[in-house]
Every structure is written in C-alpha cells, then in structure tokens.
Amino acid sequence: MNSKTLHTLEFDKIIALLAERAVSAPGKALCHALVPMTDLPEIERAQAETEAALSRIRMKGELRLSGLRDVSASVKRLDVGGTLSTSELYAISTLLDLSERARNYGAHEEAEPDPDALEASFTALSPLPKEKRELKHCILSEELVADTASAELSRIRRQMKTADERMHSALQEEINRHKSYLMDTIVTMRNGSYCLAVKSEYKSKLPGVVHDQSSTGSTVFIEPLVAVRLNNEYRELVIAEQQEITKILAALSALLTPCTAALLANQKILAALDFVFAKARLASSMQASKPLFNTERIVEIKDGRHPLIPRDKVVPISIRIGEDFTLLIITGPNTGGKTVSLKTMGLFTLMGQAGLHIPAFQGSRLAVFRDVFADIGDEQSIEQSLSTFSGHMKNVVEILASADSDALCLFDELGAGTDPTEGAALAIAILSFLQNIGARTVATTHYSELKVYALSTKGVENASCEFDVATLRPTYRLLIGIPGKSNAFAISKKLGLPDYIIEEAKTHIEQNDAAFEDLLTRLEADRRTIEAERKEILAYRTEIEELKTRHEKADQNLDERKERILEKARAEAERILAEAKESADQSIRRINRLSADSGLLRELEKERTGLRERLKAVEKTAPKKEAVKAAKPAVLHIGDSVRVLSMDHDAIVSTLPDKNNRLFVRMGVLRTQVSADDVVLIEEEAASAKGAKRGYSGAAPTFGKASHISPEINLIGKTVDEALGELDKYLDDALLAHLNSVRVIHGRGTGALKKGVLAWLKKQPYVKKFEDAHFDDGGEAVTVVTFR
Numbered sequence: 001m002n003s004k005t006l007h008t009l010e011f012d013k014i015i016a017l018l019a020e021r022a023v024s025a026p027g028k029a030l031c032h033a034l035v036p037m038t039d040l041p042e043i044e045r046a047q048a049e050t051e052a053a054l055s056r057i058r059m060k061g062e063l064r065l066s067g068l069r070d071v072s073a074s075v076k077r078l079d080v081g082g083t084l085s086t087s088e089l090y091a092i093s094t095l096l097d098l099s100e101r102a103r104n105y106g107a108h109e110e111a112e113p114d115p116d117a118l119e120a121s122f123t124a125l126s127p128l129p130k131e132k133r134e135l136k137h138c139i140l141s142e143e144l145v146a147d148t149a150s151a152e153l154s155r156i157r158r159q160m161k162t163a164d165e166r167m168h169s170a171l172q173e174e175i176n177r178h179k180s181y182l183m184d185t186i187v188t189m190r191n192g193s194y195c196l197a198v199k200s201e202y203k204s205k206l207p208g209v210v211h212d213q214s215s216t217g218s219t220v221f222i223e224p225l226v227a228v229r230l231n232n233e234y235r236e237l238v239i240a241e242q243q244e245i246t247k248i249l250a251a252l253s254a255l256l257t258p259c260t261a262a263l264l265a266n267q268k269i270l271a272a273l274d275f276v277f278a279k280a281r282l283a284s285s286m287q288a289s290k291p292l293f294n295t296e297r298i299v300e301i302k303d304g305r306h307p308l309i310p311r312d313k314v315v316p317i318s319i320r321i322g323e324d325f326t327l328l329i330i331t332g333p334n335t336g337g338k339t340v341s342l343k344t345m346g347l348f349t350l351m352g353q354a355g356l357h358i359p360a361f362q363g364s365r366l367a368v369f370r371d372v373f374a375d376i377g378d379e380q381s382i383e384q385s386l387s388t389f390s391g392h393m394k395n396v397v398e399i400l401a402s403a404d405s406d407a408l409c410l411f412d413e414l415g416a417g418t419d420p421t422e423g424a425a426l427a428i429a430i431l432s433f434l435q436n437i438g439a440r441t442v443a444t445t446h447y448s449e450l451k452v453y454a455l456s457t458k459g460v461e462n463a464s465c466e467f468d469v470a471t472l473r474p475t476y477r478l479l480i481g482i483p484g485k486s487n488a489f490a491i492s493k494k495l496g497l498p499d500y501i502i503e504e505a506k507t508h509i510e511q512n513d514a515a516f517e518d519l520l521t522r523l524e525a526d527r528r529t530i531e532a533e534r535k536e537i538l539a540y541r542t543e544i545e546e547l548k549t550r551h552e553k554a555d556q557n558l559d560e561r562k563e564r565i566l567e568k569a570r571a572e573a574e575r576i577l578a579e580a581k582e583s584a585d586q587s588i589r590r591i592n593r594l595s596a597d598s599g600l601l602r603e604l605e606k607e608r609t610g611l612r613e614r615l616k617a618v619e620k621t622a623p624k625k626e627a628v629k630a631a632k633p634a635v636l637h638i639g640d641s642v643r644v645l646s647m648d649h650d651a652i653v654s655t656l657p658d659k660n661n662r663l664f665v666r667m668g669v670l671r672t673q674v675s676a677d678d679v680v681l682i683e684e685e686a687a688s689a690k691g692a693k694r695g696y697s698g699a700a701p702t703f704g705k706a707s708h709i710s711p712e713i714n715l716i717g718k719t720v721d722e723a724l725g726e727l728d729k730y731l732d733d734a735l736l737a738h739l740n741s742v743r744v745i746h747g748r749g750t751g752a753l754k755k756g757v758l759a760w761l762k763k764q765p766y767v768k769k770f771e772d773a774h775f776d777d778g779g780e781a782v783t784v785v786t787f788r
Helices: 003-008 011-020 024-031 040-060 072-079 086-106 119-124 130-138 153-179 200-204 225-287 337-351 390-403 419-435 448-456 488-494 499-507 510-592 601-620 683-688 718-735 754-761
Strands: 182-190 193-199 208-213 220-224 292-294 299-304 316-322 325-329 366-368 371-375 407-411 440-446 458-467 475-479 641-644 649-653 662-667 668-673 679-681 710-714 741-745 767-772 783-788
Touching: 003 011, 011 024, 011 225, 011 337, 011 718, 040 086, 040 292, 040 337, 040 668, 072 193, 072 225, 072 371, 086 119, 086 130, 086 225, 130 683, 153 182, 153 193, 153 220, 153 225, 153 458, 153 649, 193 200, 193 208, 193 225, 193 679, 200 220, 200 458, 208 225, 292 499, 292 767, 299 337, 299 475, 299 668, 316 337, 316 440, 325 337, 325 448, 337 407, 337 440, 371 390, 390 419, 419 440, 419 448, 419 475, 448 741, 601 718, 641 662, 649 741, 710 718, 718 741, 718 754, 718 783, 754 767
Parallel strands: 292 366, 325 440, 325 458, 371 407, 407 440, 710 741
Antiparallel strands: 182 193, 193 220, 208 220, 299 316, 299 366, 458 475, 641 649, 641 679, 649 662, 662 668, 741 783, 767 783
8 A cells, every 4th residue: 555645644643543542562563553455355354353342342341451561572582491580471471361361351152142253363362271370379570479489488588587677676776775876876778788877986986897978978887797797697598589589480481481382372362452452442432333345446435524633523524436437526615625525535445444444324335445546735845846736746647657447546636736727638637547547536626627527528527515605614515416616706705805806807707617607606506495495395294294193193092992992891791791691500500409309400401591592692792893904814923813704703813824825723622724815803802912912812702711711620529519510600611612522520439420410411401412531531530521
C-alpha cells in the first residue's frame, strides 16, 4: 500500500488511537505494525476477530493483559543453557499467569453460540501449571525470592534477621555508653556500614573505623569495633544468601528450558489477543460496524462519520461508487465538505482492509483495492521550487504510472492552480484515462467543464455538497446525481460585495456558462421542492397508517366485547344445565333407593330416560361458539377447537394436514381423519389463542367433558349401593361426553360387587352391551360397557 497515501489520509493517526487501547508492549508493537491488507480471506479473518472480540467484551467484560512483557530474549538465554535473573523469571511467571487467565476467559460455555474467530487462539494457550506453580512459589516480585524457595535460604534469612537484631542491640548499647560524645543519637549508614555521628573532638574516645566526616569537619562518622565484627558476620550471610538464590534461579531456569517453544507461543498469542481487543475497543469508542466486502469493487458508505472529527461536530455522509458508475465528480463551494468526503472514503477503505471496523451504518460495503492513491492538500514546495500546480501534477504523474483496475484514486481540486481552460482539459483527460483502465476514481472540482463531462459520459456521475445560500453555511450532505454550483456570486453578495460589481462580473461570463449555471439553479430549486413534497407525503402516509391502525383496533375491541358477552351467556347456560342435571340425578338416585323393591322402578326409569332426552334437547339449544373463519392448513395448530361440517360436531385437532390436505381430529375418545376443507376454527378458540401459548385447547361446550372425564371408573372397596350411585352419575357424564364405551373396575373379591353392577347394567336402556375385559386388560375384574 502506498505509504504516502497512508500519511495523506491520516491512517497513522488511526494507528495512534489504536495503540493507545493496547495494554501491553507487544500488543502496542503489533498495533504500530498494522497496515492495510490486500488478500480478501485475510481481511475477512481480521474483521471476524475484531467482531468476536467486541462481542466478548459485551458478554464477558474486558480481557485484562496488562503486565505482559517481551520474554523472547530470556527464552533465547534458556535455549543456550543460561540462568535467568529474578526479574526475567517474574516476567515469565506473569506470562503464564496471563495465559491461564486468558484461557479461562476464552473457555467456551454450553449456553454460548458456536465458537467464534478467537476460539482457536484461546484454546492454543498453554499455561504450564506445574512450572507456573513453582515460579509463583519461589518468585514474589522482580527483585525478591521467597524465603520458602528452599530450606537453606529460609535458614540463612533467619540467621540474617538474628544478626541484624544483634547489630542494632550492640549499636544501641554503644549509643547509651557514649551518649555525651555523640552529635546525634541515631544510627546512620556510610559506605554500607552502620556508623555513629561522633563529635570530632571526641573521636579518640570511641574505638572504631572512621568512614566519613561532615562538610564542616565537626562530625566524624565512626563504625564501632563491635559493629565491625557483627557487620562482617552479616556480610558473610548476605554472600551465602546470594549463592543460594543463584542455585534457586538456576534450578528454575532448568525447569523452564524444555518449555521455551510453549513460552514463545503463549507470548505471541497474548500479544495478538491484546492487539485484537484493542481493535474492538477502538470500534466501540467510534460506534463502528463491520463492513461487508465484495470483489466487484463496489464502495457504499452509509452515514459514515470521519473518525478524526469530534463526534459533536462530525456530520454523517453517504457516498458510493462502483455499481452504476466508476467515476464520481464532486462539485460545490469551498468549506462544503468535498475534501472530507474524499478523505472519508479513502480512510474507510484503509481501515477496512486493515481489519478495523468503520464508523458507519450497518451494511456499508467496501471493496478490496491493491492500492489507494490520494492527491489531497497543498503540494507547494519552496525547497523543490514547485508551485501548487506543479506539486499536484507531480503526484498525478506518479499515480497514473502505478494505477490499474484494482486501484482507488482520489483527487482534490484536480487541474487547479493553472489556466482554467487548460486545467479543465487536463482534468478531463486524466479522468478519462483512469476510467478507461477501470480504476475507481473520485475527484472534486470547481470547473463547469467537468460537470458537463459527467453529464454526457457513461459511467461518470455528478455529485454536489449541499450549501445553504441563505445562511452561507454548508449542510455537508452529499447529493449524488446532482452537479453543484460554486455560488460565488451569491456568497459575495451576502458578504457585502456591491451589486454593480456582481452585475459587471456576470457580463464577463460566457452565455453558455451562464445558461448552465441557471440550469443548475433551477435543478437545485426543483430538488428542494420535490424533497419537501416527499416529506409532506411521508407525513400524510404516516398519519393514514395511524388512523387505519386506530380503526382496526376499535373494530377488534368491539369484536372482543361481543365475544365476551356471548361467552358469558354460554357459561351461564352451561351452569344452568349442569345444576339442573345434578339436581335431577340426585332426585333420581333418592327415588331409586326408596323404590328399589317396589314395582315403580320401571316407570321411574322411563321417566328418567325422558328427562335425560329433554336435557339433551335443551343443551342443543344453548348458545354455540360461532365458527366464523374457514381453517386454512397454514393456521391450524394441534389442540385447536374446530367444527367438522359434514358431521356437525365439534372436535380437537390431533395432527396437522398432510400433503393430501387431510388431518386427524378427536371427538371425545373417537379419533377420525377428515379433510381440512371440512373443518372450521371455532371463533372462541381463535380469540383465546391470542393470549395463550400455542397448543392450548379450550374445550367446546358439547365436548367440554371429553377432555377431562376418564374412560374408566374404579369401584373397588365400595358397597353395592355406593358403587351404583357413583356408576349412575359417571355413565350420565360419559354419555354427555359422547364416549362410545367405558371400563368399570369392580375387582374379583367375593363377586358381590360385580354381580350387583351387572344386574344394574341389564336394566339401563342406553347400555348396548357389557362384557368382561380382555385377559391382558383386567379380565373378570373389569367390565367393558358399550353405549347405544
């Protein structure tokens, strides 16, 4: 990638922002080494890593890698059999500690989605638990070896502590003994020895070694003889301590020697993770998104914000190239945002190809360019005797020599700095050449000739930076497809230039140029009118949608109120029926008990049958759930309540329609197959389904008990009278639930209960037959009753 372009588009400033967000020296080094890539798989891998790190930060918080140091030099010393220092071993201990922390952070949990782009990096870390444990046990800091590193070191340090205490005790005794000779009663250090500050006139009174004297000569610093002997003993212990520490360091170095490859791999992985998480932190701070890459050399930036402009001042821009046109010419007044548009497109391309997210709306597209060229800014050079035009033209020559179809070329004020006619002609020729070789090119200009060139040439498009003449301020909106005006006359008039000068200036403009500028003015006015009308239409459309929604909601509330009233009526009817049936059943059972031995039983049974038929007739006249909507296969769910039209019965959906549009439904214990066109959803079910979980089925009135009543009754342990009373009520419920048959469990026992039940069943007119159950289903202990 062209290094000059990186500087021109301020990519180095983005790198500086990135390096600030790395927490380790190796990670910062990777940040500073980052350059745009040209291999699409590598770019997509880097983008996926940035996205994965951003996702992990949101889900798990930050990955802390501070304290990571470069240990490659120490590893080289291990490879040649060298012994590492305490600080080097502490750095390796920190490296292993961070490796374990990062591995735990990156551990994939079952509740998480599939492994991301960083999963392999976390898995490849080797914390070396045995070696790490030994280092943590022996090395406490960069300068301190633990007392417990070895038994000998622990013994030596205990002796050193004792010797130090003896030293202080001896010196305190000397102070007390010679207090009158001393300048001060404190112990000082001179040349590594403990000394007392003695008045110079009494120096012969204190036997010892003179180490120093004050600048005035009034004080002499003397090490007492007793301290000399004790200090010698202490120094011997210090030497022994150092020798033991050397042995410990050598042993730890030998322990790490077989692990050098793993140490280097861990350092490389942690540095890379620090680098990737720095990219994620930068993306988060910029509110950036992952760009979509393509091989068609299409660039489409949606609401892009230049990352180096303060967030409270930057104005999002949308710019595109490569799909409908390959050359974009941006016109408009100065300070209108033309240069910012150029730099935004170029910088976003560099950032995207470097694996960085871009501060633009989700779904922005970038292409992979082999090279990006930019001629932006003042190229005047006094040292090289170059004018502005010469400086720019030198860059243009270099760009034309290197550009090809895989290049993005950006020109600011192409052809400026010389005669307008010749400058415009050169600019058109340069842009035509770049378009012919297939390069993607964006150029800014003030020349009207280039606006005409864009209007008349296929594959070339005009764009303008909107400018509000009334306020003399740019809006920074980029309008593709519309050429811009320089607005020189309008701006000059607003700034106070006299009208007669402006009118005189207009006479010097050629008629064609004036007509063209007038056309641009009319186009701009029409565009503003159309945009205002579009906003008005959008407001009307929004208002209509709100009114429509409000009316639909009112209709829905009306339907719901109607359904609640009907439901209340149905519930009341069912309650009245249930009470009437229960009252009739109780009366009949009492009469049965009172007249069991009389001749009235047959007459009462006939009356009871007539009463049951009348109840059924009343039940049929009760309010039914209104089926209002034909069921379509796409809206049927298992458990829905439907009405089978051909059978005129309610049912519950058991299966969804098959390829032949047939499904199974359940009517009580009966399961049958019907056509989906033969069923309709019951409105109450459709209404209740809005607030219920899918699969819940409310029962229809006719089959309300079919989903609750058991297909069998257990009478074991009851007397014959008790059993017949319960059996009578149960069979009535089974008939109302439209069960075809039931099982009566009476057991074997003495046979009295079974005999009483069978005798009672023989007298019931609604019983078609009864027989013992199959041997495998209860045999003689169970009677299967089939209804008429």
